[in-house]
Amino acid sequence: MAPLMMICGTAAAAFFTYLDGWYLLRMPLTYLYARWLLPSISDPLQEQQFHSWVLPSDLDLLVHMNNARYPREADMARCVYMVRCGLFQAIWALGGHTMLAASCCRFRRSLRLLEHFTIRTRIRGWDHRAFVLEQRFVSARDGFVCAVLLVRQHVTGTSPGTAMEQVCRRKVESPALSEEIQHWVRYNEASSQSLRKESDVQEKSKAP
Numbered sequence: 001m002a003p004l005m006m007i008c009g010t011a012a013a014a015f016f017t018y019l020d021g022w023y024l025l026r027m028p029l030t031y032l033y034a035r036w037l038l039p040s041i042s043d044p045l046q047e048q049q050f051h052s053w054v055l056p057s058d059l060d061l062l063v064h065m066n067n068a069r070y071p072r073e074a075d076m077a078r079c080v081y082m083v084r085c086g087l088f089q090a091i092w093a094l095g096g097h098t099m100l101a102a103s104c105c106r107f108r109r110s111l112r113l114l115e116h117f118t119i120r121t122r123i124r125g126w127d128h129r130a131f132v133l134e135q136r137f138v139s140a141r142d143g144f145v146c147a148v149l150l151v152r153q154h155v156t157g158t159s160p161g162t163a164m165e166q167v168c169r170r171k172v173e174s175p176a177l178s179e180e181i182q183h184w185v186r187y188n189e190a191s192s193q194s195l196r197k198e199s200d201v202q203e204k205s206k207a208p
Helices: 002-018 021-036 069-084 087-093 160-168 179-206
Strands: 048-053 097-107 116-126 130-139 145-156
Touching (some): 021 069, 048 069, 069 097, 069 116, 069 130, 069 145, 087 160, 097 179
Antiparallel strands (some): 048 116, 116 130, 130 145
C-alpha cells in the first residue's frame, strides 16, 4: 500500500510540477460543467457571465492577481460562453475547429486576494475567418471594470457566419464593430502582413 501511495504521490507531483496540471484538469471539467449542468443560451449574441475568485495561486509578488492569470480565466469563460450558446457544437458538427488567433488585455485596476469577480463575455462581431469577442473583468465589490480583454477566435474548416446560421437556424449579420475594435483588427492585419514580408525576405536570403 505504501509503495502505491508513494508512486501516486510522485506522479501527482510530477503532473503539477512539469505539466500545467490544474489547467489540464480544469478546462475539461469546465466544458463538462457548461455542457451538462448549465442551461443553454438561445441567443449567441447575448452577454454571459462567468464567476470566479482570486486564489492564492493567482497572486504575484505585489499580492494581486498576476497579469498572466487574466487570459487563463478568460479561456474558461470563453469555453463556457461558446458551449452554452451552441457555437462549439455547431463548429464541430460542421467539421471545423477554433483557435485563439490574437488577444489584447487592458488593465484598469488590480484584483486582490479572494476578491470575487465576474467575466462578462460577448461577441462583438465576425468576418469570414474569426469571431471577435470582448471579455470584461468586473469586480463584484463595486461593479468596476478592472480589465478588458479582446479576443480574435479563428475558425477553421468552416466559417463564423455558417456556424451562427447553424445555431440560429437563419442567416445572421455581424454587428458593426466599434471604432476601437476596428483599430485593433487593422493592427493585427498590418502585423500579419509585416511578418509575412519578413518571412519572404528570409526565404529569399536562404535561396542559393
